[in-house]
Amino acid sequence: MNIAVFASGSGSNAENITRYFDRKPEDKVTLILSDNPNAGVIERARKLQVPVFVFTKDQLQNGAVKEVLERQSIDFVVLAGFLKLIPKNLIEKFPGRIINIHPSLLPKYGGRGMYGSKVHEAVKAAKEEYTGITIHFVNEKYDDGAIILQVKEKLRPKDDVSDIEKKVHRLEYNYYPEVIEDLLDDIRAKNKK
Numbered sequence: 001m002n003i004a005v006f007a008s009g010s011g012s013n014a015e016n017i018t019r020y021f022d023r024k025p026e027d028k029v030t031l032i033l034s035d036n037p038n039a040g041v042i043e044r045a046r047k048l049q050v051p052v053f054v055f056t057k058d059q060l061q062n063g064a065v066k067e068v069l070e071r072q073s074i075d076f077v078v079l080a081g082f083l084k085l086i087p088k089n090l091i092e093k094f095p096g097r098i099i100n101i102h103p104s105l106l107p108k109y110g111g112r113g114m115y116g117s118k119v120h121e122a123v124k125a126a127k128e129e130y131t132g133i134t135i136h137f138v139n140e141k142y143d144d145g146a147i148i149l150q151v152k153e154k155l156r157p158k159d160d161v162s163d164i165e166k167k168v169h170r171l172e173y174n175y176y177p178e179v180i181e182d183l184l185d186d187i188r189a190k191n192k193k
Helices: 010-023 038-046 058-060 064-072 088-093 116-125 161-192
Strands: 002-006 030-033 052-054 076-079 098-102 128-137 145-152
Touching: 002 088, 010 030, 010 038, 010 161, 030 038, 030 064, 052 116, 058 064, 064 088, 076 116, 076 161, 116 161, 128 161, 145 161
Parallel strands: 002 030, 002 076, 030 052, 076 098
Antiparallel strands: 098 128, 128 145
């Protein structure tokens, strides 16, 4: 199956996912998309030799991004540090086939404006005992779709924001590609019935 990865920032998760599926015969990241023309993910994609599509907010809303995904025969959409809300036209085109990863144990520290270090700062400020990740399906609200997997990791009182971020990244890199692969296997199994 053809996977599209949306990212707005450095793209470390996008690279990790792409490299994971480079070793798999059935599935591949065939397109990386970004709403940020200066995002680090663009250079990563070029090094990985994956086509890139940079788009505007209008193109996301008016169906142009959906048309690109259709032309590229995309089967599954992965958000990896993508900060815009996914519009209805994409959710309807890929029902149950768009997922996101969030760097907290939702519903805590989710929603509009909660991303990256802002989440880790909030976790630290609240003196949380655990941090973690939430992988979930995407709907028309931020961080609101059905949860697929949550993984938590204990925090030490002396952990700073950087320590929390490192723990979360480790979880993301370990679990996100495997969850994607499991979901693609589920889709394949349903298609065979």
